[in-house]
Amino acid sequence: MATTDVSEASGTGGGPPIQWKRINALVVGQGASMGGDFILLIAMGWTAIQLGGAGAVTTLMLAATIPRALMLIFGGAVADRFGPRHVLLRTTSARLVLLAVGTVVVHSSQSLTPLVVISLLDGLLFGLASPSAGSVIPHLATHDQLPRANSLYAMVTRVAPIIGSPLGAWMVAAGELWPALLVATVTCAISLGTLFVVTKGMEPPERTPGRSLVRSSGDGLRLLVSHPRLRWTFVAALCLDMAFGWPIDVALPLLVQENGWGVHAIGVIIASFSTGALVSSALGAFLAHRIPLVVRFVVSGAGIAVGILLMALMPSVLTIAVTGAAVGLMTGLNGPAIVTVYQQAAPKDRMGSALATLTLASIGVGPISIALFGGLSLAIGLKLTWLVCGTVALVGPVAALLALRHPVREPAEEEPVRSAEAELPHPREKVASPVV
Numbered sequence: 001m002a003t004t005d006v007s008e009a010s011g012t013g014g015g016p017p018i019q020w021k022r023i024n025a026l027v028v029g030q031g032a033s034m035g036g037d038f039i040l041l042i043a044m045g046w047t048a049i050q051l052g053g054a055g056a057v058t059t060l061m062l063a064a065t066i067p068r069a070l071m072l073i074f075g076g077a078v079a080d081r082f083g084p085r086h087v088l089l090r091t092t093s094a095r096l097v098l099l100a101v102g103t104v105v106v107h108s109s110q111s112l113t114p115l116v117v118i119s120l121l122d123g124l125l126f127g128l129a130s131p132s133a134g135s136v137i138p139h140l141a142t143h144d145q146l147p148r149a150n151s152l153y154a155m156v157t158r159v160a161p162i163i164g165s166p167l168g169a170w171m172v173a174a175g176e177l178w179p180a181l182l183v184a185t186v187t188c189a190i191s192l193g194t195l196f197v198v199t200k201g202m203e204p205p206e207r208t209p210g211r212s213l214v215r216s217s218g219d220g221l222r223l224l225v226s227h228p229r230l231r232w233t234f235v236a237a238l239c240l241d242m243a244f245g246w247p248i249d250v251a252l253p254l255l256v257q258e259n260g261w262g263v264h265a266i267g268v269i270i271a272s273f274s275t276g277a278l279v280s281s282a283l284g285a286f287l288a289h290r291i292p293l294v295v296r297f298v299v300s301g302a303g304i305a306v307g308i309l310l311m312a313l314m315p316s317v318l319t320i321a322v323t324g325a326a327v328g329l330m331t332g333l334n335g336p337a338i339v340t341v342y343q344q345a346a347p348k349d350r351m352g353s354a355l356a357t358l359t360l361a362s363i364g365v366g367p368i369s370i371a372l373f374g375g376l377s378l379a380i381g382l383k384l385t386w387l388v389c390g391t392v393a394l395v396g397p398v399a400a401l402l403a404l405r406h407p408v409r410e411p412a413e414e415e416p417v418r419s420a421e422a423e424l425p426h427p428r429e430k431v432a433s434p435v436v
Helices: 002-010 020-082 084-108 112-140 143-174 178-198 219-226 228-259 264-290 293-311 317-345 348-380 382-393 395-404
Strands: none
Touching (some): 020 084, 020 143, 020 178, 020 219, 084 112, 084 178, 112 143, 112 348, 143 178, 143 264, 143 317, 219 228, 219 348, 228 293, 228 317, 228 348, 228 395, 264 317, 293 317, 293 382, 293 395, 317 348, 348 382
C-alpha cells in the first residue's frame, strides 16, 4: 500500500502547479449550473404530473436519461479528439440557446411536447459534454493535488440538490414553469462565462490519422480490458452504485411506510446522508492529499457497505439517520477518490473515453439496480433484499484493493494508438464494441 500511495503522490509526467483560481471559478460556475438544473428538474417533473400524471413523468425522465446514456460513450471520443475547451464551450452555448428558446416556448404553450423535446436535447448535450467536464480538472491540478480538487468539486454536487430542489418546488408551486427555465438559462450563462475563462489556453490534442470517432468510441471499454487499475476501479464504483440505488430510491420509502414512521422520516434520513457527504467532501477539499489513498478508497468503501447492511437492521428513524450520516461521510471520501484514481490511471490522450465509462456506470446502473433488487424483494422480502445489497457493496472495497495492487502506468508503458492499418482486426482477435 505504501508503494501505491507514493505513486499517487508523484503521479506520471509531473505537470504545472495547481491552479486554485481556475478551479474555484470552475466550481462556482458548475455549482450555479447544477443548482439551476435541479430547479428545472423539480419544476419540469411537477409540471409533467399536472399535464399527464405518472405516464407523463415517466416519458419525461426517459427522454432525458436514455439519450444522455447513449451519448456518453461518443462524448468520450469527442473529448479526446477535440479537447475539453472546444467541446464544453460549444455544448454549453447550444444548451444556453436551447433553454432560452424553451423559456419562450413554454411561456406561450402549456403542453407536454415542448418539455419532452427540451429534456431530450438537454440529455444529448449533457452526455456529449460530461466526459470533457471531467477532463478539465486534471489540466488544472497536479496528481498529488487532484484529491483536493475533486473533493471541492464534489461539494458542489452535494450542495446543488439541497438548494436547487426546494427552490424548484417553490417556483413551480408559486407560478408557472417558464420562470424556472429562465433561472436555468441564467445559471447556464454563468457556467459558459466561467468555462471560457477556466479553459483558456487548453489547446486541442494532436489528431491521429485514420482514427474515426466511431472506432474511438470503444476506447473506454478497451481501456478496461487492458488496464487492470482502471478495470478494478470501475468494478468498485459499479458495485457501490448498484448496491446503493435501490435501498435509497425504493426500499427506504417502503421501510418507512411499513413501520408507520411518516413521510417526514424519509426527508430526515436523506438530509442526514447528504449532510454527512457534504461534511466529508469539505474536509477532503482541505486535507484529502494528507489522507492515505487506502483510507479514502478502500476503508471508505467498506464503511459504505457495512452502513448499508446496518441501515436494514436499525429499529428507529434516529438510528437509521445516524447510520445514514456515517454512510454519507464515507461516500464524501469514496466518490472523489474513485474519480481521482481514474484520472491518474487513464492515458492522457484517452481521458475522455475513460471517464465516459465511469460516468456511464453511475448513470446507467440506477434503473438496473431498481429492476434487479425490486424483483428480488418480491421473492425474499424487503429486509433480506436490503442485506443482499449490502453484500454486493462489499465487493466494492475488495475490487478497490485489487486496483491498488496495480501501479499507475508510466507514459512510456502506455499502449500506442494504432494506425489506420492496424484498425483491421486479426482473424483471431475479438474486437470489443461499445455496449450500453
